[in-house]
Amino acid sequence: MTTEEKYVAAAYLVVFAFVLVYFLIMALKLARLEREVGELAELARKRADG
Amino acid sequence: MSTWLRNNQLALSAILAAVLVPVAIALVFFYAPVDEDGLNQKIFYFHVPIALTAYACFGWGAWKGLVHLWKGKPGADLESYVAIHIGVIFGAMTLLTGSLWAKFRWGHWWLWSERQLVLFLVLFLFYSAYFMLRYSVEPGPQRANLCAVYSLFGVVLIPISFLAIRLANQYIHPVAFNRHGPQMAGSQFFTFCVCLAAMLSLFAALYQFELAGKRLDARLRELRELLA
Numbered sequence: 557m558t559t560e561e562k563y564v565a566a567a568y569l570v571v572f573a574f575v576l577v578y579f580l581i582m583a584l585k586l587a588r589l590e591r592e593v594g595e596l597a598e599l600a601r602k603r604a605d606g
Numbered sequence: 607m608s609t610w611l612r613n614n615q616l617a618l619s620a621i622l623a624a625v626l627v628p629v630a631i632a633l634v635f636f637y638a639p640v641d642e643d644g645l646n647q648k649i650f651y652f653h654v655p656i657a658l659t660a661y662a663c664f665g666w667g668a669w670k671g672l673v674h675l676w677k678g679k680p681g682a683d684l685e686s687y688v689a690i691h692i693g694v695i696f697g698a699m700t701l702l703t704g705s706l707w708a709k710f711r712w713g714h715w716w717l718w719s720e721r722q723l724v725l726f727l728v729l730f731l732f733y734s735a736y737f738m739l740r741y742s743v744e745p746g747p748q749r750a751n752l753c754a755v756y757s758l759f760g761v762v763l764i765p766i767s768f769l770a771i772r773l774a775n776q777y778i779h780p781v782a783f784n785r786h787g788p789q790m791a792g793s794q795f796f797t798f799c800v801c802l803a804a805m806l807s808l809f810a811a812l813y814q815f816e817l818a819g820k821r822l823d824a825r826l827r828e829l830r831e832l833l834a
Contacts, residue, residue: 560645563710567649567703568631571656574699578812585819592826599833 616818619810626804630797638797641790649707655802657700657726659809661764663693664733666813668761671754681821683750686757688816690736692809697730725767732760 557565611618634651641647667689674682704723705715717723736756743749788795 558645560710563706564645564648567706568652570702570706571652571699574695575808578695582815582819585823589819589822589826592830596826596829596833603833 616811616814619807619814622807623804623811626800626807630801630804633797633800638794639791641794643711646707646710649703651797651801652805653700653703653707654798655805656696656703658802659805660693660696660700660730661767662806663689663696663809663813664729664757664764665761667693667733668757671757674750674754675758683753684820684824685817686754687740688813688820690733690757692812692816694730694733694737695812696805696809697726697733700726701730722767725763729760729763729767732763736760 630651634648638648638651667686670682670686670689673679674686708717709715736753739756740749740753743752788798790798
């Protein structure tokens with residue numbers, strides 16, 4: 557791989573890495589929201605049962 | 607806008623981005639010719655559209671800030687915040703991809719003498735400071751108003767940054783577009799347009815995705831308070 561090719565690959569990898577990290581953060585957030593929905597559903601069920 | 611379209615904005619923008627981004631990469635490497643600048647010119651196809659998308663994000667954030675101040679539309683503050691957040695991500699990508707191109711082409715990671723670069727950095731830092739402001743004020747109408755005003759101040763830097771290279775006396779940073787049109791072959795311009803569409807669709811998808819997450823978060827908080 558020439559130096560020029562390395563720089564081009566690095567530039568595209570930067571973009572790919574940023575998007576990937578963004579999705580990772582959003583996935584973690586979604587997992588937290590899913591957990592919270594579960595907790596709230598449990599709370600609502602307990603309320604309904606009296 | 608039809609209700610169906612409004613309800614499926616996230617899915618539509620995600621599909622568009624999923625189609626356009628691979629097509630753009632394929633065009634860059636298999637269709638666009640390698641010109642006299644060499645292979646490193648391939649960075650241009652993503653670097654410039656990412657920079658233009660960052661401007662679009664900041665512009666959209668400022669527009670939503672204006673809508674908040676002008677009409678007091680509920681949710682406009684959150685939309686402004688999300689647009690600026692994604693704009694900062696695109697700004698960071700612009701700076702990094704630009705630095706990689708500059709290192710190979712100029713032999714320097716950064717040149718302080720380049721107005722275009724410095725103005726973009728100022729714009730990037732200005733909008734990065736937006737988060738410091740936002741998280742130093744208690745949530746509420748005051749924070750929303752302050753953030754909206756801040757986002758509007760920043761948008762003034764966009765045309766200055768955009769035109770800086772044309773106002774500069776000495777050009778180092780290449781000019782791809784001037785008053786005579788695009789300075790590239792037809793196939794290169796077509797590839798560039800597809801790359802720009804891909805980046806804008808990626809912004810639209812990330813914007814809708816993050817917005818949906820933030821709205822869900824807010825509704826859950828509301829529900830938790832009601833059930834507490």
